[in-house]
Amino acid sequence: MSHEPDLPQALVSLKNVDNLLRCPICFDYLNISMMAQQCSHTFCSLCIRKFLSYKSQCPVCNLATTETDLRNNRILDDIVKSFQATRQRLLQSPPMSPKPPSS
Amino acid sequence: MSHEPDLPQALVSLKNVDNLLRCPICFDYLNISMMAQQCSHTFCSLCIRKFLSYKSQCPVCNLATTETDLRNNRILDDIVKSFQATRQRLLQSPPMSPKPPSS
């Protein structure tokens, strides 16, 4: 119990951002983000293509949607990458200035 | 100098995410995000409409673009909101378990 880090608290408060970066189909981080252009709901490319192959609607809002309505949402891929890197760093790195033991 | 918080370090490592959530035109956080559907570059709605009114191309990659090519990118608006809330919390909140003074 040498130093009580604040990092878990930072991570908890990032949970909302974390949730938004996940695919509503597989619940993992978005992987090659594709947006349905009418409703702007976003999924992994593979997840939404598989879904649309048996049902032609958005799995979130049920709006009629086909593969031709999908658009890359590349900025999300970049955000996911940066966010994951940050998350790893927050989980691994020790606090910056641990107090020396008051001897 | 009662407790050296780790929060600034967490904020530094979130800088990359922060950058991605900013508009390439005004450099502020994206406000009503609109994506150019061919290149998927994303801007504030007002910023990109103003730009396209005098030049019909994407300001980032120069691809021919008009207002009809713009699509809402709503998930980014949600991410910006959550990120800003987190940022405020990280900046304001004191560390969770401040050590009692070793009297």
Ligand SMILES: [Zn+2]
């Ligand atoms: Zn998925």
Ligand SMILES: [Zn+2]
């Ligand atoms: Zn939808």
Ligand SMILES: [Zn+2]
């Ligand atoms: Zn802007």
Ligand SMILES: [Zn+2]
């Ligand atoms: Zn572009």
